Amino acid sequence: MAKLEDRDWIIKHLGKLMQAGKEILDKSTLIPTKESPTYDKGYWTGLKLILLKYYLKPYLDILAQRKRVAYIDLFAGPGLTRIGDSKVPVPGSPLIPLTLKESNWQFSSFIFSELDIKYYNALKERISLINPSVKPQVFQEDANNMVERLPILLKGIDHALVFLDPEGMEMRWESLAKLCKSIDCDLIINFPSSGVVRNLHNSQTALTIENFLGTGGKPIPPEAGEEWAIKLYRDNLMGIGKDISTEIKVSSGEGDFHYHLIPAVKTTAGKSPWFNPIFGEAKKKIERMTGHVLGFISEQIEGKQSTL
Numbered sequence: 168m169a170k171l172e173d174r175d176w177i178i179k180h181l182g183k184l185m186q187a188g189k190e191i192l193d194k195s196t197l198i199p200t201k202e203s204p205t206y207d208k209g210y211w212t213g214l215k216l217i218l219l220k221y222y223l224k225p226y227l228d229i230l231a232q233r234k235r236v237a238y239i240d241l242f243a244g245p246g247l248t249r250i251g252d253s254k255v256p257v258p259g260s261p262l263i264p265l266t267l268k269e270s271n272w273q274f275s276s277f278i279f280s281e282l283d284i285k286y287y288n289a290l291k292e293r294i295s296l297i298n299p300s301v302k303p304q305v306f307q308e309d310a311n312n313m314v315e316r317l318p319i320l321l322k323g324i325d326h327a328l329v330f331l332d333p334e335g336m337e338m339r340w341e342s343l344a345k346l347c348k349s350i351d352c353d354l355i356i357n358f359p360s361s362g363v364v365r366n367l368h369n370s371q372t373a374l375t376i377e378n379f380l381g382t383g384g385k386p387i388p389p390e391a392g393e394e395w396a397i398k399l400y401r402d403n404l405m406g407i408g409k410d411i412s413t414e415i416k417v418s419s420g421e422g423d424f425h426y427h428l429i430p431a432v433k434t435t436a437g438k439s440p441w442f443n444p445i446f447g448e449a450k451k452k453i454e455r456m457t458g459h460v461l462g463f464i465s466e467q468i469e470g471k472q473s474t475l
């Protein structure tokens with residue numbers, strides 16, 4: 168059950184996202200194309216964006232002061248998300264670090280990929296309306312192929328925050344392993360738990376599951392379920408050097424639909440003591456929340472913002 172402090176935490180982060188979302192929506196009406204697609208999903212979508220926003224400050228405060236850092240978003244979407252029945256506008260994941268000032272420090276480079284041509288065009292148009300001082304590089308490219316191009320695109324960059332938000336199992340394990348080998352990075356991954364469980368023992372999707380999880384050719388045990396899949400994925404992450412990770416369950420609050428967010432980093436020489444305070448706190452708060460409750464809170468924020 169959500170506590171009062173969780174509600175305040177959500178209000179703090181969602182309020183800023185909603186403000187920025189409204190501004191992007193207003194500017195979007197200037198987009199000349201007939202359609203300006205938005206990514207419309209349930210309120211639970213807001214929780215992953217809150218986690219991303221929340222991590223920007225510590226990430227930039229700690230790293231961007233000393234290093235040149237990049238933000239990489241390989242499943243970028245159209246740049247504007249509308250959550251829940253009320254279609255509350257919030258910036259999509261690529262526009263969060265471009266529209267919200269969470270730190271005195273900023274990324275030196277932004278790299279986005281989005282396969283859908285309409286979303287890709289809308290994202291590019293929205294970026295040009297925002298007109299950021301650091302111009303993002305945007306590609307209409309499969310995320311798995313982008314991984315090959317990153318080392319060249321990141322010349323002169325020391326570290327990256329990589330946000331991976333596929334709808335399903337589009338990111339192959341071997342691509343993720345290659346990404347982690349070729350660049351120094353922290354990851355936030357959206358792990359599609361409900362979809363994985365639904366397909367785990369379906370012979371038609373077996374290859375997709377194996378490619379996604381990285382089973383290394385081993386058969387999926389008949390008793391395997393969600394916990395098995397997440398453990399395998401986190402063990403695999405550990406095997407490629409992302410030896411600190413956690414999983415944060417995000418529930419819709421309607422039916423059993425849920426996904427997990429997996430932040431994963433490499434232990435630093437100082438043993439990364441910041442990981443647990445940052446993500447442990449977020450885990451508690453997000454797991455006590457649901458998409459359903461987020462909907463109520465967004466209505467309260469909306470009411471407050473419109474009376475200001």
Ligand SMILES: C[S@@+](CC[C@H](N)C(=O)[O-])C[C@H]1O[C@@H](n2cnc3c(N)ncnc32)[C@H](O)[C@@H]1O
Pocket residue numbers: 206216241242243244245246247248258259260261280281282283286308309310311332333334337
């Ligand atoms: C969950 S949505 C991303 C939402 C976005 N992160 C946001 O916050 O608004 C996943 C996106 O990935 C795109 N996509 C699907 N397969 C892809 C692939 N192989 N490579 C790149 N993008 C892909 C979809 O078109 C969709 O826009």
